[in-house]
Amino acid sequence: MTMSPVPALPALENPGEFIERHIGIGAQEEARMLEVVGAASRQALIAEIVPAGIALRRPMQLPPAVGEAQALAELQALAARNQQLRSFIGQGYYGTHTPGVILRNVLENPGWYTAYTPYQAEISQGRMEALINFQTLVCDLTAMPIANASLLDEATAAAEAMTLALRVDESASRRFVVSAGVHPQTLEVIQTRARPLGIEVVVPATPAAWQEALEGEYFAALDQYPATDGSVRDLGPDIAQAHARDAAFIVATDLLALTLLVPPGEWDADIVVGSSQRFGMPMGAGGPHAAFIACRDAGKRALPGRIVGVSRDAHGQSAYRLALQTREQHIRREKATSNICTAQVLPAVVASMYAVYHGPEGLERIALRVARYSAILAQGLEQLGHYVAENDSFDTLLLHTGQGTAALAARAVSMGVNLRRFSAEALAIALDETTTRADIERLWQIFALSGQEQPDFASFEAGGALRIPAHLRRSSAYLTHPVFHLHRAETAMLRYIRALADKDLALDRSMIPLGSCTMKLNATSEMIPITWPAFAQIHPFAPREQLAGYQLLDAQLRAWLGEATGYAGISLQPNAGSQGEYAGLLAIQAFHAARGQAQRDICLIPSSAHGTNPASAQMAGLEVVVTACDAQGNVDLADLADKCAQYSGRLSCVMITYPSTHGVFEARVEELCALVHRHGGRVYVDGANLNALVGIAAPGRFGGDVSHLNLHKTFCIPHGGGGPGVGPVCVVEDLVPFLPGHASTGQVSGVGAVSAAPLGNAAVLPISWMYMRMMGAEGLQRASETAILSANYISCRLQEHYPTLYASSAAPGGRARVGHECILDLRGFKASCGVTAEDVAKRLIDYGLHAPTLSFPVPNTLMVEPTESEPLAEIERFIEAMIAIRAEIAEIESGEAPRTGNLLKNAPHTAAALLGADWPHAYAREQAAFPLPGLRSAKYWPPVARIDNVHGDRNLHCTCIAPQPEASGG
Structure with a gap:
């Protein structure tokens, strides 16, 4: 019997396996696309498009591509270089438990992490509900009337608050007074932001100097509550003093602490900022975490970032949308209130879900446990003879350790614990949700002298009070909306998360062909490492030697990016x-x-x-x-x-x-x-x-x-x-x-x-790191070339239906060429039949597709970027939808369909409307719901009809709405 030859082992390896999975276009599909665009090869197409003078003369010098398993193993080895000590550093970063139902179904769920910014409101109702829960959470806990849908980090939020106060203040002063109790990293970012704007940042060194500064001239002041040393004090008199000077007062605070402490809004604070990190997001060596900014109602039109608001759809049903969008940087340009473009939506969703799952009672229980442990720790340390600062506090203790500070910090590290070197003569200890009785006992061991008797935890547990005085204890209610009370059981929480995700259109359902935004594959193997404890449970201000893995990852990634960019x-x-x-x-x-x-x-x-x-x-x-x-x-x-x-x-x-x-x-x-x-x-x-x-x-x-x-x-x-x-x-x-x-x-x-x-x-x-390691130089170049090919394919396939703006004609035969995106010109339809690019964007929802970038950079156009990740079948699905919509437009142009009340003007069509007893439209329900045959087996149903933007801005409402019966449509 003749045996077929067995391939040698090297031939059975496929280090480029990931490249084939990341790039959606196979060899046969590529050949077909090249034929349509009229190019002999990918390289020939690139040569027609990219100026010869700027083309790279050599391939990028990057490590060769490896498969997913090897890349994960290499990254695991990097992560292992980090040291996971128990960190009691605080300073705005704390250990937290991410509930498993949120970890698996939000943080690790592509239905949530692959979604785009919710500019297309009708297909973003799920994440906007989660964000309005976040805004409600912030408003309730801070006792402020309005909050945005997150900022980048607490320090950035404080800097944005500074400039917000400057914009709304009528004072001629450029002085900004910052308390010495503010976290040092916050002060650093504020000083960076203030310098080019000519703002003088004043940091009084003592309480007396602080009071003196508040009696001077300034446009705003900032204090931390609880302060960076853990102390809490009544800021009401300071806020009143600032207002007497016609200045604003900003408070940086901690949401978990505010479940127990009087909120700043009850003292009449003007702006409140902070981080929601300890609501379920791991420390992650510094981020990402959702910061927040809340303000008085008068500041809402100058508030930086995005705000989710409530409006109504075409059938009168309540619906969410991004409110006051004309404030945003992409519209106001150099007159913008901020340059913030990216928020921290996914961490904000995690924080909001954490609050929904625990509810007010659960949050208070967590906070009380932290505060009780802090009080017990203080009692034990005092019994051991250590001087704990006589501050009222929530979770952080300041110990005056004198000349023994360095030795105690080193002893702590040797026992697997990080403490905060507050100063040359003081240590701080910050507790959090993850603190256990064993942690308290280990901390006592660190501070106990040889032969000294260990404090008895049980004796302290039986009695004692919090270190929060009665006049600073919160008495007002918070999180009273039903959403924060209905989902205690994991089953209920799981279904709530799923119900919201089902309302949205993300990359797990459809291509998102957004020009300039590059919504490409976020591969599972790339996402897996972010929740590894060796990356997730690291404090950003731990001793540098404990972040060796992060430092090496940083160095490698910077080197690779430098090679890719030439910098x-x-x-x-x-x-x-x-x-x-x-x-x-x-x-x-x-x-x-x-x-x-x-x-x-x-x-x-x-x-x-x-x-x-x-x-x-x-x-x-x-x-x-x-x-x-x-x-x-x-x-x-x-x-x-x-x-x-x-x-x-x-x-x-x-x-x-x-x-x-x-x-x-x-x-x-x-x-x-x-x-x-x-x-x-x-x-x-x-x-x-x-x-x-x-x-x-x-x-x-x-x-x-x-x-x-x-x-x-x-x-x-x-x-x-x-x-x-x-x-x-x-x-x-x-x-x-x-x-x-x-x-x-x-x-x-x-x-x-x-x-x-x-x-x-x-x-x-x-x-x-994973993406670049698995792609290598060849894969990365192929990705760029394929993205350009895909955009040119779409432009060519649609050229008879929608002209492409700004395409060059340098290719042989005068063929139009674009880069990685193309601008489809829809401007003529407004005159010919009253149809706008927005109408086309809404009609695409009926086809189960996310709209391209709408009216940017040219009004009444759609900018399309397919990326390299989309298979040809999905690209064709988009093309077929656009061609079908063009036919629908032609019916309006010919008079066969009316200029108002047509398929495009009424889009998107909800299931409720399609099933309603009343159907007043000239077109069939089937034509509205299933314009292409394939939609019968895989249909995305928009949860709301077209949203009234003007109503939402005129009747601004940015917190949870009361439960309402489902609209019947019509």
């Missing part, structure tokens, strides 16, 4: 793209100042730029000058040259996006960079569209000086419904000294800290 230095600290953008502009300004050219304060920005660009520029103290674009959507170099000459002595930088915001590779980008450099300016290349560049071209090599990257776009960190994100800032060699620093690590740079934690959102960095 010499990178900081991963910025915890959103907007913050990386801001850090890059600060670096440019610090560079100019160091050369004695601080007068350089003009930032040139093309009219097509992302909204964060001008918003970040004004935050960095720059004056924005807008430059024109030509008819093809390129930067108008003649106008740019005129502006460079006009402002030559003051030119700081130009900010461009490459490929451009219009989705094309501008052929003269090198010329543009050289022009700006000749006038002494620097070139900022926005990295939002880097998914079209990796392995093809590198901004640091074609003239860029600074870029920020979006790891939550190009490098696979999921959007999470609007966050978390990571926005590394990348710079050329002479700007490296001006990258963000952090005093806690001893790295004091020219621009300071831009995030609360040295590594920002460190816990999600393993996602991008």
Whole structure:
């Protein structure tokens, strides 16, 4: 019998296995797509689109791709270098238990973590309900009337509160008074933010100096409650003193503490900020965690970030939407209230679910347990002869340890415990939800002298009071809405989470073809490590040697990203793209100042730029000058040259996006960079569209000086419904000294800290590490090329139905070419039949599809970005839907369908409306529900009809609504 030859073992290995799974287009599909677009190969297509002068001359020097199992094993070895000691450091970061039902069904559930920002409200009702629960949680616990749907971290929230107070204050003062009781990382970020805005930050060193400062001139003051040393005190008199000076008072606080303490709103605080981290989100070496900001009603239109509000749909049913969107940076640009683009939606959802699951009684029980343990710990330490500061406190004790401080801290580490080195002569101990009786006894052992009798826990447990005085104990109710009382059983909680997820459209159901947002595969193997204890349970301010695994991961990821971008230095600290953008502009300004050219304060920005660009520029103290674009959507170099000459002595930088915001590779980008450099300016290349560049071209090599990257776009960190994100800032060699620093690590740079934690959102960095390790140089380049191919395929397939704006015609035969995204022009339909791009976006919901980017950068258009991850079948599903909708539009144009009350104007159609007894429309119910045959077997049913945006803004309501009967539709 003849045996077939057995392949050699090396031939059976497939290190590129993950590449085939990440990229949705196979070889046969690619051949078909290339035939449609008229290109001989992927490489030939790229050569037609990317200017030859900027194309990389060599492949990226990255480790070769490995499979998922090997990458996970390598990352596990990295994680093992971290040391998991019991941390009692506090300082805004605490141990917490993530309930298993929330861990599995929210934090680890792609239905939640792959969703996009809820701009399309009708397909985002689930996550917006979770966010309005978050807003209600914050409003109730702080006793403030309005809160937003999360910010990046507590320090950023405090800095945003500072600028919010400055905007609404009528005082001419630029002084901001900050208590010495504020967390040090918060003060660092505030000082960074204040410097370019000309705000003087005053930090009184003593209580007497604090009182003296409150009697002076200032526009706002900030205090921490509980303070960073753990003390709690009545801030009411200080708030009254500030108001007597016509100044605002900001309170940074702790939500868990507010279940027991008088809330700041009851003292008439103006703004309240803090972090929801201890509501179920692991410390993760610093993030991601959902911060919050709440304010008086008068400040709602200046409140930074996003607010979820209540409106009504076309049938009168209550529905959620993002409220007051005209405040946002992408609309207001340099007049924006903030440059915040990414929030922390996924951690905010976790926090809200934590509150829903535990309810007010459960939260109070957790808080009381923490406070009781703190009191018992203090009694035992005093029995051992240690001086515990006579402060009223919730969870943190301050011990005056004198010259024995260093020795005690070292002894604690040797016994597996981290304490906080509060000062050279004091230690602080912060307890949390995870603290046990055994922990208390171990802490006593640390402080006990040789031969000293151990305190008796039981004797303290039997009696004693909290360290919270009666006048600071909360008496007001909170979390009274039914949602915080109905889901105690895990079965009920599981079904509630599932019910909300079923209302949403995320990547687990459908492609999300958003131009500029790159909604690509977030592979399961990339997501697995984020909840490993060796990454999740690390305190950001633990001794540096305990974060060795994180430091190595940081170094490797920065090296790989540097190779991909061509830059010499990178900081991963910025915890959103907007913050990386801001850090890059600060670096440019610090560079100019160091050369004695601080007068350089003009930032040139093309009219097509992302909204964060001008918003970040004004935050960095720059004056924005807008430059024109030509008819093809390129930067108008003649106008740019005129502006460079006009402002030559003051030119700081130009900010461009490459490929451009219009989705094309501008052929003269090198010329543009050289022009700006000749006038002494620097070139900022926005990295939002880097998914079209990796392995093809590198901004640091074609003239860029600074870029920020979006790891939550190009490098696979999921959007999470609007966050978390990571926005590394990348710079050329002479700007490296001006990258963000952090005093806690001893790295004091020219621009300071831009995030609360040295590594920002460190816990999600393993996602991008895994992606790059499994893709390697070849896979990353192929991903970029495939993304460009897919966009060109869509443009070609739809060209007979929707023209593509700004496509170049440099290809053979005059074929139109785009980058990784294409702008479909729908502007003519408004005149021909009254249909708008928004109508098409809503009708796509009936087809089970998420809309592309609506009316950006050109009004009444759709910008489509398919990414490399979508299989051809899903791309074709989108194309078929768009062609079918074009036919529906043609019926309106011909008069066969009415201009009002047609399929598009009434979209989306809910099940309730379709099943209602009354059907007043000229078209059939079947045509509304099943416009394509495949929808019969797989139909997404929108939970609400089209939402009335104007009603929501005119009748602003941003907390939980009372239960209501289901609408019948109609």
